[in-house]
Amino acid sequence: MQRKYYLAMAWDVGAYGQSDYLYLFKLIDGRLIGYSDEFELATCDIEDACSPENYHLAKWFGRTGEDTGWRPATLDEIRALKLERYLIGSKVDMKVKTPIDPIST
Numbered sequence: 001m002q003r004k005y006y007l008a009m010a011w012d013v014g015a016y017g018q019s020d021y022l023y024l025f026k027l028i029d030g031r032l033i034g035y036s037d038e039f040e041l042a043t044c045d046i047e048d049a050c051s052p053e054n055y056h057l058a059k060w061f062g063r064t065g066e067d068t069g070w071r072p073a074t075l076d077e078i079r080a081l082k083l084e085r086y087l088i089g090s091k092v093d094m095k096v097k098t099p100i101d102p103i104s105t
Contacts, residue, residue: 004074005072005094006103008034011055014041022049023094026077028069035070037094051084075103 012047013036022034024046034046043049049058067097078084089100 001024003072004075004076006078006090007088008046008050008083009088010036010043010049010058012053013039013049014060015033015056017027021088022046024073024078024083025070027086032073032077032081032083046081046083046086048078 008024009019010022011019013020016039020036020038022036025035025042026034031044032046032053033044034049035042038105040078041062042063043058043060045058048054075084078087080103084103087103089102091098091100
């Protein structure tokens, strides 16, 4: 089975005034985060980050030495948190030039 990186779109990453793709990851401690590869920032507040009304409420954090154990979140894990409405697609890797595929259920 091929690994997929599911993506959402944040309105404003870390108050930089710019949106970015969020790669959805599951951390070793069980939290699901949205990671902005461009800004190297993450948030657990995915719903707020993707909301045009609430994006300013999202709390962002940088990478730490405890980053080991991240893995792409599965569609079932995303659905369990009712975040599937924020999905814009998936990619087979995190390279910039890799196209975003539509969500297949």
